[in-house]
Amino acid sequence: MGRIPFLTPVVVPKIPPFPEPHVKWMFEAVEAWDQSCPADVGIVGVPFDRGVVIPRVGARLGPKSVRETLYNSTTYSYELDVDVSSLKVVDCGDVDVDIMNYGETHRRVEQVLKQILGSCMIPLIIGGDHSLTYPCVKALHRSEGENAKIGVIDFDAHLDCRVDWKECHGLWVREIQEMEGNPVEGRNIAQIGIRGFGYSTFYRDYVKKMGMRVFTAREVKDRGVHAVIEDSVKVATDGTDMVYISVDIDVLDQAFAPGTGVPSPGGLDSWELLSSIFY
Amino acid sequence: MGRIPFLTPVVVPKIPPFPEPHVKWMFEAVEAWDQSCPADVGIVGVPFDRGVVIPRVGARLGPKSVRETLYNSTTYSYELDVDVSSLKVVDCGDVDVDIMNYGETHRRVEQVLKQILGSCMIPLIIGGDHSLTYPCVKALHRSEGENAKIGVIDFDAHLDCRVDWKECHGLWVREIQEMEGNPVEGRNIAQIGIRGFGYSTFYRDYVKKMGMRVFTAREVKDRGVHAVIEDSVKVATDGTDMVYISVDIDVLDQAFAPGTGVPSPGGLDSWELLSSIFY
Amino acid sequence: MGRIPFLTPVVVPKIPPFPEPHVKWMFEAVEAWDQSCPADVGIVGVPFDRGVVIPRVGARLGPKSVRETLYNSTTYSYELDVDVSSLKVVDCGDVDVDIMNYGETHRRVEQVLKQILGSCMIPLIIGGDHSLTYPCVKALHRSEGENAKIGVIDFDAHLDCRVDWKECHGLWVREIQEMEGNPVEGRNIAQIGIRGFGYSTFYRDYVKKMGMRVFTAREVKDRGVHAVIEDSVKVATDGTDMVYISVDIDVLDQAFAPGTGVPSPGGLDSWELLSSIFY
């Protein structure tokens, strides 16, 4: 296989801040991917936020910031009794975005992801704005074959089904349901953490018509996060071949993620989100 | 009826940031009040904080900030399945405060509120410092008649019953119990979220003597917010003709409202407060 | 007894911001200690953070900041119905640290604490970085006699058992288990709030070997803080003569203590910590 176009390696520094032989730092465990070796998980960055239409931009700094935090950790969590180094994790690098061209960037993301999926890794994609989920799901569909069905679990404050916008971060949930071949059906989409005054009865009716399952923040609080996750997994796996999980950091209450683009109160706390991810 | 003195319209801009026909923005739904038409709810701002005696001032910016946030929302919440546009909401404007004169400003607030209440709207008052609740409750009393009884539900970290101060934000709960005709009795006052080291046994005895019902933050956490709200509603409605609800933003833990004048830990989270308001 | 060396009085101002006869301010209740009079509780500051090896330093400002907050309170909490002025609380002042000399500062802390403990007060020690717990526990051991057994309850995000470091804030839990005479046994150590990716299976095995009881943040959330505290107290009092309680502020979720050196998500909220302390 030739080199994957539009994918630039991000070199992971190998030296810890001070020698500590009794732990393994994440940056020691994660290798840069040579685009051929097999691996379990592949980190992919997409430093793009041209889909953000509000003044609080900066999601393009996501891959840089998440990597800095990630590599500042060790591979083992006492809390979870999990050692990530039992998996082979590689860093595939960043997709070469065209910061001024939404469509072209989406095309590149889809193309890169499709080739990474062809390597049988599970991609761990770090955005970037939420519009990027659309080409990711498209790549997943293309790589798995015509008839594959995809379930989606989306942690989010917002429904992301806008019909009045285009080329922005607020409409990918609608877009994935309009894909050719219908690989994502509304009845396999679970949205967790929806809240706030941001929609209309039009969108309520849209959700109902499509059969999506929306767990509001209120429902998470009232029933507990474990019950909601259990239900979500059922929704997303019911008749599907695979599940795509998406986390919009604004699912967190604004006290826990004050830097997000559209912060809002009444959301999940950090434990509720972590607890869902490590379910 | 002539113009209400000391009340200045605040014009609500009508144009959304970008056209979005499938939602209704709050600023499209809320009209400036012409001081005559009937409405369900009337927003009134009081940009006054001379009652604040600590160095963290700024409550006078409340009406401006709350309006900016409010009008940045749509009228519909998926979480609550509520569309505010089923009510007629008007913006009455701001009371003309005299920033250097506590007594004069209180007089104007009382006078304006009394006339707004005469229009049969439910006023939604945006302060300003907490001292303003006193003239608001007075106006409510005056407008409802000599023998009307008023219950109060107060979300607050503090008892606000100081006896050593005057003209400040820490004594309105005492003041409303000392009103002529005794329209507000201690046994109809519920305070939710009280916490911290800020009082004395003198005030504990005062609370007991007056028969007030104090739900500490600890009680909210241990019993759950729903149970506390249910009890509070019973307290405030027991033999009363109407209920006044007051929210001091410092009822929230300082992580959720870091900009308040007297931030303190161990308070409610934003969901607990929203959940109480949308009870 | 002569003056205690290396201990400098911190004078507590006596005048409240404005006269308020119906409360007692903490700074009116807490007297500077004359190094002879008996008291129930003695506040001791240790403005030292040379044990911090990361770039977010500042724990040396702890005694100053905590005193400012503390003295800004009254002696009575309505929430707890507790009046601190029923105890005699004195302020012993700050230990004279040598900001550039870790070992010398530790020696001074141990020496000062031993003499304060000789006065039969319960010391309330305000750090300073977490390495300081080691000389404090040593002083406790020395003052109580050769055979005294000590239990420890530690609120912390981290295990603090590092073996690759020396002279730093991450190893005191190991150090106290290696003290001569073995006054602190692993089976009497309860750690509450541990979380995140920061260790290795080596440390898991160390915890198991030593018999320490670790309550992860996840366990606190799942079982409730009251149950965890009850268990912790059992662990720390099982066969011991006294209990040392240590609070690392990073036990709180980063939303509640954003200024700490190593902030991390998924931690306790402020009510859970306060509720544990006021158990």
Add this chain to the structure above:
Amino acid sequence: MGRIPFLTPVVVPKIPPFPEPHVKWMFEAVEAWDQSCPADVGIVGVPFDRGVVIPRVGARLGPKSVRETLYNSTTYSYELDVDVSSLKVVDCGDVDVDIMNYGETHRRVEQVLKQILGSCMIPLIIGGDHSLTYPCVKALHRSEGENAKIGVIDFDAHLDCRVDWKECHGLWVREIQEMEGNPVEGRNIAQIGIRGFGYSTFYRDYVKKMGMRVFTAREVKDRGVHAVIEDSVKVATDGTDMVYISVDIDVLDQAFAPGTGVPSPGGLDSWELLSSIFY
């Protein structure tokens, strides 16, 4: 004349924070424009920053912020002995931008400006990102006739002549020199405050070829701002019919304008800029 399309009035509040008869506040002096009455100066806002390609966005908040600051002033400066109320200043409102459509927004700006210029006012345009200067200059050209010549004085850290970009804030100086009919010649463009490592010899040669006059920040510092302004005025008025003045706030050193998109050191201080404007 009918209403100008794509122009929305911004209502100017009339009530000062507290009564002060001996001064005239700017918001008392500036009236909302009724799109017909003659005036000397017309304020026009353009809340658009889609031309910004870096992560520090927010220029769209410019009209709101500048109006708040401006209207918080009185009409008289003792320093300059100037009373703005000797002019008739009106607020024309904001251009209706399409936040997601660069080209459409530029067309609207040009169209609105042309009509305002037809009213014989001097427009005072508050952006918005710097790309907006292009449609403004175009409108000026159109309104003044085919053969009118325009000089430009630009306060800026950057040359804004990019050839590799399109639809962005870094190329309007090139665009205005490529306008049909050649109304702006390089020899009539003065740029003041240029500095930093951001270009190439290609751009140096471009500047030379076009005959532009660049006053670097260093030249301002070495020769003094008065001399540079004098020269700039000569450049911009030499054979031209009118002068367009543009201020990019990043002409200021980053200590004086820390919030700008591309802050850089070695720039002008606030006095040097004010002194140039009030030349």
Add this chain to the structure above:
Amino acid sequence: MGRIPFLTPVVVPKIPPFPEPHVKWMFEAVEAWDQSCPADVGIVGVPFDRGVVIPRVGARLGPKSVRETLYNSTTYSYELDVDVSSLKVVDCGDVDVDIMNYGETHRRVEQVLKQILGSCMIPLIIGGDHSLTYPCVKALHRSEGENAKIGVIDFDAHLDCRVDWKECHGLWVREIQEMEGNPVEGRNIAQIGIRGFGYSTFYRDYVKKMGMRVFTAREVKDRGVHAVIEDSVKVATDGTDMVYISVDIDVLDQAFAPGTGVPSPGGLDSWELLSSIFY
């Protein structure tokens, strides 16, 4: 002499952060005043800002903050070749303010200052809001006798001659010229750094009528700070018996004093102010 009422000692800590025998720290050199011993300079704090009518309060924290900074210095400046320890400097403490009572606080300040002046010290007064200059000048007048004449040099962005306000920080320059016996004449007042749009021709005429000498920020920049100071000293000493120097920190450009209540651009830089003070 008995104790001075309304004056509370502020104890100066004696221990440096770490031992450094070759310098003398300011907190080692400045002693708490025992209200009897003679000294050259006496520091007096007035933690009062109730005269501030804008939302950016906090001047009451001035004495605390200035002392912390001051005592963090040594007594010697290489730049000036001056050793402050050649003077006897004492810390007189803080005036007991009544934070809610402007008039009462002013009376106390005047009374305390008069007694301190009776001890023949030069007081170094740390505010607090600028209204406090009025009682200070009154005290100076009272202590020096009926016929003493006082010159004033005021570093300030604002004229502070408001006639529409009372009990606030914007009118002391008018008040001192209206004192009985006329000890301060306009022709002996020099104001340095005045700028911005904040007044009216009414105030220009007032300045002219009173004969005050106003050096605008622009004049400082154009003529240089040395020339302006020289002129100011002439103005303030022409026929007077003593000079009062007042520094409002907003004389600095907002880049140099961003925390002040009314920040404004075009002001002095920190060197220009320091250079004036150490003239």
Add this chain to the structure above:
Amino acid sequence: MGRIPFLTPVVVPKIPPFPEPHVKWMFEAVEAWDQSCPADVGIVGVPFDRGVVIPRVGARLGPKSVRETLYNSTTYSYELDVDVSSLKVVDCGDVDVDIMNYGETHRRVEQVLKQILGSCMIPLIIGGDHSLTYPCVKALHRSEGENAKIGVIDFDAHLDCRVDWKECHGLWVREIQEMEGNPVEGRNIAQIGIRGFGYSTFYRDYVKKMGMRVFTAREVKDRGVHAVIEDSVKVATDGTDMVYISVDIDVLDQAFAPGTGVPSPGGLDSWELLSSIFY
């Protein structure tokens, strides 16, 4: 030559944020050094700040931050008409520091620098705290031979000649004058920007005895930066074989470098510093 020990490459990313063929970005021009090829300038990072004894740490982040800023620039400055790409600049990487061991880190810095100097590059060293200048000057001396004489130009607010401290950022100017063989004489040391109250007559006498030339910030302001630089160059080159230039960012006024460890007013502005460096 074998690999240089204790030196870790820092990989420079090669892809610009978006394609721009008409400029050359610095990260395209600077190559990672292979430890053998000849070059004109070699960038060396030393991420170490254990020599900082105050609570504002973070200088260890210097190499990371400076590289991010640097590589965000192009190679050409219009202001200076200089294209850096006419030099061969390589990035040698970071010295492997031992964050907890001052002496060991200094030894490594000296050793690495000596070998880099052996490659005939001019090293551009990015700290790290100011103590690191000592091993750098030592390496310079060792690499140039026994009798080489070194001049030093130091931009700094502080004299850095402490005699009471060891292992800290405040004494390297003394240390370099006490080196064996006396390669740096006081009469060849020029310090620019010294100011503030931080020393004593002891240090004044030390400066005089050693024959150092101190240009205070005041002298820079009064005489102009060009004259001072001219004098400094004379001092540092008088009879020396080479000159070491050191920049402590606190030479800037605190408005221009607010994040430095010991910010102070009255310093240079950013233009004065840049203008000196590009002299």
